Amino acid sequence: xxxxxxxxxxxxxxxxxxxxxxxxxxxxxxxxxxxxxxxxxxxxxxxxxxxxxxxxxxxxxxxxxxxxxxxxxxxxxxxxxxxxxxxxxxxxxxxxxxxxxxxxxxxxxxxxxxxxxxxxxxxxxxxxxxxxxxxxxxxxxxxxxxxxxxxxxxxxxxxxxxxxxxxxxxxxxxxxxxxxxxxxxxxxxxxxxxxxxxxxxxxxxxxxxxxxxxxxxxxxxxxxxxxxxxxxxxxxxxxxxxxxxxxxxxxxxxxxxxxxxxxxxxxxxxxxxxxxxxxxxxxxxxxxxxxxxxxxxxxxxxxxxxxxxxxxxxxxxxxxxxxxxxxxxxxxxxxxxxxxxxxxxxxxxxxxxxxxxxxxxxxxxxxxxxxxxxxxxxxxxxxxxxxxxxxxxxxxxxxxxxxxxxxxxxxxxxxx
Amino acid sequence: xxxxxxxxxxxxxxxxxxxxxxxxxxxxxxxxxxxxxxxxxxxxxxxxxxxxxxxxxxxxxxxxxxxxxxxxxxxxxxxxxxxxxxxxxxxxxxxxxxxxxxxxxxxxxxxxxxxxxxxxxxxxxxxxxxxxxxxxxxxxxxxxxxxxxxxxxxxxxxxxxxxxxxxxxxxxxxxxxxxxxxxxxxxxxxxxxxxxxxxxxxxxxxxxxxxxxxxxxxxxxxxxxxxxxxxxxxxxxxxxxxxxxxxxxxxxxxxxxxxx
Ligand SMILES: Nc1ncnc2c1ncn2[C@@H]1O[C@H](COP(=O)(O)OP(=O)(O)OP(=O)(O)O)[C@@H](O)[C@H]1O
Ligand SMILES: [Mg+2]
Numbered sequence: 001x002x003x004x005x006x007x008x009x010x011x012x013x014x015x016x017x018x019x020x021x022x023x024x025x026x027x028x029x030x031x032x033x034x035x036x037x038x039x040x041x042x043x044x045x046x047x048x049x050x051x052x053x054x055x056x057x058x059x060x061x062x063x064x065x066x067x068x069x070x071x072x073x074x075x076x077x078x079x080x081x082x083x084x085x086x087x088x089x090x091x092x093x094x095x096x097x098x099x100x101x102x103x104x105x106x107x108x109x110x111x112x113x114x115x116x117x118x119x120x121x122x123x124x125x126x127x128x129x130x131x132x133x134x135x136x137x138x139x140x141x142x143x144x145x146x147x148x149x150x151x152x153x154x155x156x157x158x159x160x161x162x163x164x165x166x167x168x169x170x171x172x173x174x175x176x177x178x179x180x181x182x183x184x185x186x187x188x189x190x191x192x193x194x195x196x197x198x199x200x201x202x203x204x205x206x207x208x209x210x211x212x213x214x215x216x217x218x219x220x221x222x223x224x225x226x227x228x229x230x231x232x233x234x235x236x237x238x239x240x241x242x243x244x245x246x247x248x249x250x251x252x253x254x255x256x257x258x259x260x261x262x263x264x265x266x267x268x269x270x271x272x273x274x275x276x277x278x279x280x281x282x283x284x285x286x287x288x289x290x291x292x293x294x295x296x297x298x299x300x301x302x303x304x305x306x307x308x309x310x311x312x313x314x315x316x317x318x319x320x321x322x323x324x325x326x327x328x329x330x331x332x333x334x335x336x337x338x339x340x341x342x343x344x345x346x347x348x349x350x351x352x353x354x355x356x357x358x359x360x361x362x363x364x365x366x367x368x369x370x371x372x373x374x375x376x377x378x379x380x381x382x383x384x385x386x387x388x389x390x391x392x393x394x395x396x397x398x399x400x401x402x403x404x405x406x407x408x409x410x411x412x413x414x415x416x
Numbered sequence: 417x418x419x420x421x422x423x424x425x426x427x428x429x430x431x432x433x434x435x436x437x438x439x440x441x442x443x444x445x446x447x448x449x450x451x452x453x454x455x456x457x458x459x460x461x462x463x464x465x466x467x468x469x470x471x472x473x474x475x476x477x478x479x480x481x482x483x484x485x486x487x488x489x490x491x492x493x494x495x496x497x498x499x500x501x502x503x504x505x506x507x508x509x510x511x512x513x514x515x516x517x518x519x520x521x522x523x524x525x526x527x528x529x530x531x532x533x534x535x536x537x538x539x540x541x542x543x544x545x546x547x548x549x550x551x552x553x554x555x556x557x558x559x560x561x562x563x564x565x566x567x568x569x570x571x572x573x574x575x576x577x578x579x580x581x582x583x584x585x586x587x588x589x590x591x592x593x594x595x596x597x598x599x600x601x602x603x604x605x606x607x608x609x610x611x612x613x614x615x616x617x618x619x620x621x622x623x624x625x626x627x628x629x630x631x632x633x634x635x636x637x638x639x640x641x642x643x644x645x646x647x648x649x650x651x652x653x654x655x656x657x658x659x660x661x662x663x664x665x666x667x668x669x670x671x672x673x674x675x676x
Contacts, residue, residue, distance in 0.1 A: 355473075360510040363470050364524035364580065365498035365531070374523060378514030378563075385514060385563070407526075409519055410539040 008042050010066045015120055018069060025123045026092035029100060037109045037119035044113040056298045056330040057240055057269040062212050067154035067184045072124055076143055083169075084129040085140055088158055091127035098129050103160055106246075107188050107218040114214045118156040118188040125158030128171065132164035132194065139170035139202075139389050146177035146185065146208065157187035157215075165222070166196040172392055173201070177208035177235070187215035195222035195249060200230075202392055207235035209264075216242045221281075223249025230387050232396055233260035233268055240269040247281040247309075258287040259383035261403070262295035262327075269298035274314065276305040279339075282313040288383055289320045290376060291327035302334040305342055312342040320350045321379050353379075373404040420447040423588060423619050424469075424489075429480035431468050438464045440644035441480070446588070449616040453630055453655060454623045456641035457663050462623045463507050465641070466592045470504035471497050484588070498524075499531035501587030505577035505594045507623075512564035517576065518546065520564045521583055528584060549582040553609050554601075570597040578609040589613060590621045595629040607632030627659040640666055 015022075015038045023031045046063040047054040077085050084095060091099050109119040126142040144157050163169050175185060185207060193199045207213050213236040221227050233239055239262075245254045254274060262268045274283045289297045299318045320329045333346040353375045361371035377400050384400065387393040401408055424446040431439040438461045446452055456462055468475050469482065471494030482489040489497060512520065525545075526536040537545070550560065553575055565573050574594050581589050594606055610620060610633050622633055630638075630652060638654040639646045640663070647669045648654065 354510075357510050357512060359470075359472055359494060360506065360512070361520075361524075362494035363498055363504050363506075364520075364584065365495050365528040366524055367495050367527060368493070370523065370527070371495075374515060374520070375512070378512050380514065382514035382563070407523070409516075 007063050007066060008045050011117060011120075012038060012042050014069050018121075022121070022123055025089050027096055027100065030092060030103070030122065033104055034120050034122060037104075037116045040110055041113055041116035041120060044116060046113055053271070053300075056296070057267060062184065062214075062238060065152050065182065065184070067152050069121065070146075070149055070153035070155045070183070073147070073155075075124065075126060077126060078141070080136060080138065080140060082134050083131070083136055083140075084127065086127055088125035088127045088160060089123050091129075091160075095127070095129070098162065099127060099160065102162055102190065102192055104190075106190050106192070106220055107216055107244075112216065114186050115188055115216055118158060118186050121156040122158055125160070128159070128161045128169070130163045130167045130169050132167060134164065134167045136167070136169040139172050139392075141172045141174065143174045144176070144185070144187070146175075146181065146183050146211070148178055148181065149183075152182045152184070154184040154186060157185060159187075159189040159191075161189070161191040161199070163191070163193050163197045163199050165194040167194065168198045170200045170389060171202070172204065172389060174204045174206075175213065175235075176206045177211050179208045180210055181208045182210045183208070184212040185214065187213075189215070189217045191217065191219045191227070193219065193221050193225040193227050196224050197222065198226040200228045200388060202387060202389060203229070203231040203241075204392060204396065205231070205233045205235055205239070205241075207239075209235065209237060211236045211238075213239045213241075215240070216244070219243070219245040219254070221245060221247050221249070221252040221254055223278075224251040225249075226253045228255035229257065230383065231258040231270075232384065233258070233262075233270075234399070236268075237265065238267045240271070242271040242273075244273045244275070245283070246275040247278045250278045250280045252278070252281040254281070254283040256283070256285040256287075257383050257386055259289070259380050260297070261290045261380060262297060263292035264295065265293070266295045267298075268295070269300075271298075271300045271302075273302045274304065276303065276309040276312045276314065279308060279310045279312070281309065283315070285316040286383070287318045288379060289318075289329065290323065290380055291320065291329060292323040294324075294326045296327070297329040297331075299329065299331040299348075300334065301332070301346070303336070303344060303346070305335075305337040305339050305344065307338040309339045310341045312339060312344065314342070314344040316346040318346075318348045319379075320348075321376065322350060322352065323376065370406070373406055377401060377404040377406055420449055420616075422446075423448045423485060425481075425483040427481045427483075429465075429468065429482060430478045431464060431475045432478055433464075433475055437478070438475070438644050439468065442641075442644070442646055444639065444646060446619045446621065448587075448619055449614075450637065451614065451620045451622065451633060451635045453635040453638045453652075454621060454641055455625065455638060455655065455658055460641045461644045462641050463592055466504055466507075466590050466621075466623060469497075469590060470494060470502060495527065498584075498586075499528050503581050503584055503586035503589045505574075505581060505589065505591040507592040507596075509565050509573040509577055511566045511568075513566045515564055517560045517562060517564050521546070521580060524580070525583060545583060549579055552582060552605075552612060553579045554605050555579050571599060571602045574598055575602055575605060578606045582609050582613065585613070587617065588619050588621070590623070592623045593625065594622075595624050595626060603629065604632060627655045630655050642666055642669075
């Protein structure tokens with residue numbers, strides 16, 4: 001306990017050491033926010049096994065390592081005509097009126113220690129603002145690379161995405177790092193989808209094999225808006241992805257799809273929460289996991305349908321493929337429904353490869369080992385296939401094929 | 417006249433699932449160049465026979481022997497049988513989300529070619545082969561790019577089976593109710609696919625409930641499978657007779673299976 005307390009104090013000490021530098025970034029209001037957030041973090045401390053939301057995801061190792069604040073790095077953001085795409089630090093300086101009404105208003109740092117910690121150290125990150133009635137054709141790519149810095153470092157990654165009414169945008173968040181490096185990524189992304197807007201979000205996570213990756217994505221869906229998320233997790237020794245989506249008006253649609261592959265001693269936790277706060281909204285969720293070795297998976301999908309949210313249509317599916325006897329999954333659908341005229345379904349399957357599918361492949365001449373690889377690949381690729389950004393889809397597809405020792409796909413060439 | 421080679425010999429084949437004996441002494445010889453039709457009421461064991469030949473491991477063979485070109489077929493893994501030239505068109509083709517039809521088929525073709533000591537197809541050669549066969553079976557490019565059988569209509573799945581057959585070019589094709597659920601055009605396309613494969617070196621076993629298919633794929637022999645045994649064999653006119661009379665008149669010839 002006292003040791004952990006000390007760790008919290010390490011972050012507090014880092015905050016105090018950095019305070020002058022931090023305060024220089026953004027308005028005094030932003031800095032008041034940082035101070036409140038660090039105080040709140042120290043109060044809450046790291047979550048532990050007694051915390052229901054963290055029961056299957058041990059934080060002890062993470063809490064034990066005194067991660068030092070990584071030097072501020074540049075992130076590479078391409079300009080987008082018709083939109084503001086820039087470093088968050090720059091945005092706080094040049095566009096405070098667009099930033100401050102939203103920054104840290106949705107991702108609840110008062111309740112979540114990692115969000116609090118992230119909020120305390122807000123300085124850089126990505127700011128994406130698309131004005132109303134704008135169709136952003138090219139995807140905006142935010143590439144968070146953890147380069148070599150030596151000892152255990154933490155990077156508090158922050159994205160703020162504000163999409164105006166009836167606009168259309170595609171966002172790609174990438175996380176990568178080096179093998180063997182022990183570091184912590186603590187990410188918070190807030191996305192505000194304006195009424196009638198349509199946002200597709202992709203997250204490609206390929207952290208180094210020793211990395212800790214904690215991420216919260218908070219999405220506010222305006223009236224009749226549409227949001228889709230595809231999160232693909234392949235890296236990190238310890239990973240927790242949280243997605244909270246809140247309908248803030250009627251007629252919204254939210255799609256949350258995810259795929260993760262874990263082996264060795266990896267821990268991968270996906271927590272999703274969809275708040276059906278308004279009537280006539282639809283949510284569809286499909287998460288697929290492949291666990292090998294001694295990997296541990298956690299899926300917790302909460303769907304909260306409030307009393308007023310009649311005609312809610314919510315569907316949740318979680319499928320896990322266990323490739324070894326030592327791999328485990330804790331899967332928990334959590335449906336809390338207070339309205340009476342709704343359609344809510346959930347299903348979870350945990351198992352091995354389907355025998356009839358294996359036979360089908362073998363009956364075509366494909367050997368047993370290749371049939372298994374192909375079906376495992378197919379299981380994962382089913383999510384990757386849904387990615388609309390060709391470059392991201394193809395890159396993931398080839399990395400999956402390679403991981404399963406399968407020949408490259410020539411679909412691109414065949415089409416030509 | 418040249419003597420036809422025996423391709424497949426099934427001798428007193430018995431197979432069971434759990435405690436239930438489903439095949440109870442099947443005898444059948446198929447020579448190269450022949451087309452055999454197998455008919456029989458629901459549950460009589462037709463798909464079981466097809467599955468045993470293709471190597472489905474749900475069944476336990478308790479007695480009998482199957483030789484394919486002189487080799488003990490039952491000793492081989494399903495993939496080895498396929499590489500030797502056996503193809504089963506499934507009664508219920510399997511959906512495989514996440515792999516495109518083309519990718520799947522290329523993996524299959526190359527596995528077979530590798531086994532035969534042939535170089536693997538490159539993209540261009542494979543594409544050429546595929547284009548040729550899609551035309552024959554009226555398979556659209558769109559269907560090729562889609563995941564294997566996922567969301568295909570019943571008829572599309574069956575046509576896709578025959579398309580796979582055409583690309584893999586087997587010696588012995590076993591079609592399990594490939595005609596069920598097909599409209600007239602699809603039925604003709606499937607029959608065209610099968611007839612294109614017919615040659616003095618190849619053989620086809622068609623399992624069907626309907627005489628109609630046999631107007632397009634004209635069989636040399638028709639067999640009736642009842643309660644796990646072949647109770648009657650004849651020429652193509654037997655199919656017409658069955659269409660007219662049903663199966664009841666044949667039931668006296670075979671005893672009800674006794675519980676094991
Ligand atoms: N895996 C299995 N487990 C249990 N019973 C089985 C299995 N496979 C087949 N059977 C049973 O064996 C019998 C023969 O089935 P089979 O599928 O071979 O019939 P069929 O002649 O192909 O029928 P249909 O014309 O309806 O396709 C049926 O009673 C069936 O229920
Ligand atoms: Mg059958």
